[in-house]
Amino acid sequence: MSSDHAERRAAIHDHLSLTLEQVGLPRAMARVYSALILAEGEGLSTSELMEALDISKASVTNAMQLLLGFELVQRYRVRGSREAHYRVLKNKWGPIMARKFAGISQVRKSSEEALAFADTQAARERLEEMRDVYSFFERELSDVMDRWDNRHEEER
């Protein structure tokens, strides 16, 4: 029974990390971040991560440099242990989504740059469609993020 439980835990972890990868996180980050989310307690130590994910401590360091750099994770100390421990930070999903949406403005700008250069009617038409679409989503997603920020503040 305990074995079933462990297997199910592993399956859930795999599925969650795979999902986060598909959404755009690098593999190492996704695996470690998932483990920290699913942790039973506050967080996990380096050696716990090494064992749970079957990776080297060098890989833990690498993943942590990314996760700490993106400010998704925090290091903390546990008294009686010399190991580093890590916990996920709260309220980080908003920034993650914002980063995801940022690419859209980039496409709009890129299409406008190309449009300024386009020298035939056919090319202009294709680029105008592209620019219009991305302008639309740029505006809409900016509004969505505004609504997100408001909702978020009320919750505090």
Added chain:
Amino acid sequence: MSSDHAERRAAIHDHLSLTLEQVGLPRAMARVYSALILAEGEGLSTSELMEALDISKASVTNAMQLLLGFELVQRYRVRGSREAHYRVLKNKWGPIMARKFAGISQVRKSSEEALAFADTQAARERLEEMRDVYSFFERELSDVMDRWDNRHEEER
């Protein structure tokens, strides 16, 4: 002067493909798709793509299988030429965005699956935050796509 123009064209093309890559298209698709958008006329032939992008015909075939599979591009024939020609299809940006957003529902589902399994308070709280965030964006983006579809229909 013609050389300057060619260089600028190449720079614009590089920037556009890079942007499309960053938004999630695979590299090969992004390069070929950009070339077709920037084409002076209706589209480009296999040999024109090979020369413009300095890639082999095998790569053209590969990229086209992807682009045709995603229905972003159409094959057409030009009289007097035995080569295949390709043009971008119109009104495909909506579906591209929809596909981009689809991952969000996946994350929401994944977090709910994990939530059903979570056995401690700490894990439950982290997963609930995750699920709530993704539910919010799932709803909002579904609304955005509705507005997109309406706007789109009026335009026809």
Added chain:
DNA sequence: CCCAATGTTCAGAATGTTCTAAACATTCGG
């Protein structure tokens, strides 16, 4: 201070991805 425990860096192994050349298949004009 010292030393054991832990963390970081780095060179190279293992793995995965992308691209191409060449063989093969298909198409179409004659």
Added chain:
DNA sequence: CCGAATGTTTAGAACATTCTGAACATTGGG
């Protein structure tokens, strides 16, 4: 039908990425 032109498949080269072991650096208890 034949043969030249074009398209597709495929095996492997070239390239990029990820992971690790080992050397090195750092930390903190005694």
